[in-house]
Amino acid sequence: MKTHVLLVWCLLITGIAAAQKSVFIPTEFSTAPLNTWSYTRSYQSTNFIVFWGSVVGTDPANYSDANLAFNPQSICDTLEKIYTKYISEIKFCTDTSTKNLGKYKIIIVMNDTWGTNGPTGWAFGGTYDNTIGAMWVHPNATRDGGVISHELAHSLQGMISIQENTVGGGYVNYEPAGFFWETHANFMRTQMYPRFASDDMPRWMGTAMFHYSSTRHHYDAFRLLFTIQQLDGISMVNRLWKESVANEHPLITYRRLKGWTQSQLNDFMFEYVKREPTADYTVNGFGGIIRAQRDALISSEPHYVWRLNTILTQINATTGRYVVPDAFAPQDYGYNIIPLYPTCSSGLVTVKFKGHTEVNSTAGWRYGFVTALADGTISRYGTLNNANESQISFQLNSNESKLYLVVMGAPTTHTSYVWEPGWPKIKRYPYELRIANAVPEGYQSTFRAAYKTNGHAHSNGGGWVANTATVASTAYVGPNAIVLGTSNISGTARIDGFAWVESAAVSGSVVINGNANVWYGTYSGTAQVTDNALLSYCTVSNNAIIKGDAMEWGVTFGTGVTVGGDAEIGSCSTAGVYLQVPHTNNGRTDCDGKGASDASNTDVNSAYTRFTDTQMAFTGSVACPATAATKIATKEVIIYPNPAATSFNVSLLNFDSEEALIISIYDTQGKEVLRQGVKGKNNININKALTPGVYVLKVSGVQTYTKKLVITK
Numbered sequence: 001m002k003t004h005v006l007l008v009w010c011l012l013i014t015g016i017a018a019a020q021k022s023v024f025i026p027t028e029f030s031t032a033p034l035n036t037w038s039y040t041r042s043y044q045s046t047n048f049i050v051f052w053g054s055v056v057g058t059d060p061a062n063y064s065d066a067n068l069a070f071n072p073q074s075i076c077d078t079l080e081k082i083y084t085k086y087i088s089e090i091k092f093c094t095d096t097s098t099k100n101l102g103k104y105k106i107i108i109v110m111n112d113t114w115g116t117n118g119p120t121g122w123a124f125g126g127t128y129d130n131t132i133g134a135m136w137v138h139p140n141a142t143r144d145g146g147v148i149s150h151e152l153a154h155s156l157q158g159m160i161s162i163q164e165n166t167v168g169g170g171y172v173n174y175e176p177a178g179f180f181w182e183t184h185a186n187f188m189r190t191q192m193y194p195r196f197a198s199d200d201m202p203r204w205m206g207t208a209m210f211h212y213s214s215t216r217h218h219y220d221a222f223r224l225l226f227t228i229q230q231l232d233g234i235s236m237v238n239r240l241w242k243e244s245v246a247n248e249h250p251l252i253t254y255r256r257l258k259g260w261t262q263s264q265l266n267d268f269m270f271e272y273v274k275r276e277p278t279a280d281y282t283v284n285g286f287g288g289i290i291r292a293q294r295d296a297l298i299s300s301e302p303h304y305v306w307r308l309n310t311i312l313t314q315i316n317a318t319t320g321r322y323v324v325p326d327a328f329a330p331q332d333y334g335y336n337i338i339p340l341y342p343t344c345s346s347g348l349v350t351v352k353f354k355g356h357t358e359v360n361s362t363a364g365w366r367y368g369f370v371t372a373l374a375d376g377t378i379s380r381y382g383t384l385n386n387a388n389e390s391q392i393s394f395q396l397n398s399n400e401s402k403l404y405l406v407v408m409g410a411p412t413t414h415t416s417y418v419w420e421p422g423w424p425k426i427k428r429y430p431y432e433l434r435i436a437n438a439v440p441e442g443y444q445s446t447f448r449a450a451y452k453t454n455g456h457a458h459s460n461g462g463g464w465v466a467n468t469a470t471v472a473s474t475a476y477v478g479p480n481a482i483v484l485g486t487s488n489i490s491g492t493a494r495i496d497g498f499a500w501v502e503s504a505a506v507s508g509s510v511v512i513n514g515n516a517n518v519w520y521g522t523y524s525g526t527a528q529v530t531d532n533a534l535l536s537y538c539t540v541s542n543n544a545i546i547k548g549d550a551m552e553w554g555v556t557f558g559t560g561v562t563v564g565g566d567a568e569i570g571s572c573s574t575a576g577v578y579l580q581v582p583h584t585n586n587g588r589t590d591c592d593g594k595g596a597s598d599a600s601n602t603d604v605n606s607a608y609t610r611f612t613d614t615q616m617a618f619t620g621s622v623a624c625p626a627t628a629a630t631k632i633a634t635k636e637v638i639i640y641p642n643p644a645a646t647s648f649n650v651s652l653l654n655f656d657s658e659e660a661l662i663i664s665i666y667d668t669q670g671k672e673v674l675r676q677g678v679k680g681k682n683n684i685n686i687n688k689a690l691t692p693g694v695y696v697l698k699v700s701g702v703q704t705y706t707k708k709l710v711i712t713k
Contacts, residue, residue, distance in 0.1 A: 023049050024104040026128035033114045043072035047083050047095075049105045050075055053114030060113070060139075068113060070139035075108065078145045082152055085192045092188070092238050093156045099163045100132055106155055107134040123147045125154025125185070133159050149192045153185035160241045168246030175585075176416035179218035180250045187222035187237070190286065195669045197226075197286040198293035205294075206306030206534065206551065207566075208276070211331035211409075211427075212251065212269075215420055215581070216551075216566050223290075226281040227272040228254070249416040251333075263386070266333075266410035270366035270384060273335040277370050277404045278378040289670035291376050291706065292696040296668050299708050300694050302451060303502050303519045306534055306551075309441040310336035310407075311498050311515045312433065317443075320435045321616055325514070327532040327548050329428040330365075330409035332417075338405040341444040344437035344624035347396030351405060352434035352616055354389045356608040360427045364410040369394040372402040374636065375698070375706035386410065391619055403438070407431065422580030422588070423548065423565030424603040432611050436622035442498055448482055458483075463495060475506075478513070499529075510540075514547075527557075531564070548579065562596075577601050637699050643710035647687040652699065655682065661701040665709065668694055 050072040056063040063069040095101040123141040133155030141147040161170035171177035204220040244253040255265045279290035312322035369382030409429035455466040463477030469487040478496035485503030497513035514530040521538040544557040548564030560575025572591035582588040638651040665674040695709040
């Protein structure tokens with residue numbers, strides 16, 4: 001019996017030993033300075049090995065420089081948890097013993113610990129020698145799982161072409177699919193840490209009209225994957241990688257796997273974009289996290305709410321005609337969110353839509369209505385529309401607080417754009433609207449009312465000026481423009497259109513108009529900032545023009561410089577027209593001085609002539625019905641005082657006293673910090689010590705209601 005037990009024990013030990021992963025030593029480790037590697041400067045866990053250089057010695061946790069000190073065991077502990085999520089739960093890759101991921105440990109190289117010519121930088125993920133995943137990270141990038149969860153996803157993406165999809169798929173060596181590596185890595189991170197569902201939101205809101213695979217938002221385009229996860233399951237996201245073929249765009253992979261036509265793909269893409277106004281993503285609570293962050297920005301940091309809603313150009317107020325500005329025109333699968341404010345008590349709204357098909361050979365659209373409840377969550381979706389011209393109507397219910405028209409660019413033929421083709425080389429899909437019984441965003445009487453406090457209407461133009469700002473009587477502030485913060489507007493400067501200027505110095509004959517957003521910086525001479533341009537802490541002088549969807553931080557532009565398109569470039573004082581991010585694919589280099597006639601600036605989209613009133617005429621009567629719809633008592637949540645210190649009251653108006661409710665409070669990271677059941681009470685006092693900041697209070701019952709809560713010291 002003893003011999004039999006011993007034999008079984010030996011077999012078990014042998015099996016365990018055989019299952020252990022080994023350490024693969026890359027060829028790079030034979031070249032200085034990585035050839036100084038040593039197991040004495042390493043740490044291993046089940047699936048990872050960390051290597052570091054001699055700079056931090058053999059005990060990096062106690063190294064004197066806090067920026068380079070790190071605990072290798074802590075790093076591995078965190079990575080093992082992420083590995084379990086990605087491999088065991090999501091099953092993105094296989095780690096059976098016959099696969100490389102089952103044979104070898106993933107290699108972690110600690111940047112800036114190897115001395116001269118050693119690996120440096122923040123964080124990178126990939127593979128070594130087409131054999132095993134690896135990442136190169138700075139110690140400060142390992143303090144929590146936020147960065148390394150993204151980089152581990154890159155390491156595993158690299159494993160797809162090594163062991164899962166060995167026939168050229170896995171989105172390798174194909175530039176138009178390059179964006180998807182970052183999009184998917186951030187998607188994977190949200191599966192481990194849902195709070196990152198709202199990451200980089202200002203950029204995403206500011207580039208929503210760009211084509212889906214735009215490199216202006218390639219870290220942020222993961223909400224489409226939320227939709228796929230919600231409707232098809234996360235295994236479909238895995239299949240995109242495992243079943244893709246060589247030189248295939250991810251959307252074409254998905255279209256092929258679903259057996260769809262291009263038209264059906266467009267329908268699905270609208271299924272995704274129609275969720276954006278209300279963040280209707282139920283998986284992992286992503287929607288609530290996104291809404292909380294968006295609402296916090298709107299309330300507390302509105303200068304970051306870039307282009308959230310599309311501002312149309314009004315053609316004729318009397319006839320209700322509008323056109324989408326060129327800078328807002330949706331590109332391939334890009335979209336516009338247009339809030340509509342009913343002017344008819346019945347809530348019946350009619351829209352005539354007509355697209356400009358003459359601009360390019362693939363022009364198409366998808367559009368429809370979306371309604372939201374008072375708490376911002378979804379109420380209803382209207383019918384999907386795909387005609388290039390149609391008249392659509394929608395009846396708002398009495399319990400619906402918000403109405404949106406969502407319009408998406410729906411190419412009749414898919415285009416796989418190279419990396420940085422340049423804004424003039426990307427197709428845009430302009431359209432016109434005629435709206436009855438409602439006005440679009442920017443034309444309602446309450447436009448920006450929340451920000452018009454402690455200020456006054458400027459004597460020259462009637463626009464809003466905060467009392468903390470200084471505006472000369474000779475300067476003009478248009479009726480829809482707003483000047484906030486410590487702005488100083490002097491000379492004959494003109495702030496017009498829907499421009500937002502905050503804490504900036506504007507002098508001379510500068511013109512800031514359109515939907516431009518200027519935050520801090522100095523603007524002088526005859527400079528112009530227009531269209532959708534976003535400028536933060538910039539210096540713009542002389543006759544420089546910043547237009548289109550340009551987005552700039554801390555740069556200087558001077559005489560003869562025109563920046564537009566989707567440009568994000570460095571400082572430049574060489575006269576030229578810059579409508580793109582410089583790249584070999586668009587033939588531009590930094591501040592190269594090329595003019596408007598250069599081939600890189602030739603637009604692939606044809607100019608168009610606006611439609612006539614006859615072409616935009618309604619069919620039948622669209623007059624506001626004489627009898628208003630019956631209104632029901634609307635439930636409302638009121639918080640007072642708000643802001644509050646520690647104690648505040650929650651008043652529940654028109655709630656059924658028998659309805660069981662849950663009051664919960666979330667911080668800006670989406671973490672629940674309070675949860676309390678309520679029944680039979682209409683006024684609730686809450687006394688809880690919360691860290692000063694912005695919170696979201698949610699009342700959940702038959703429906704869910706959300707309010708912003710501000711806690712002060």
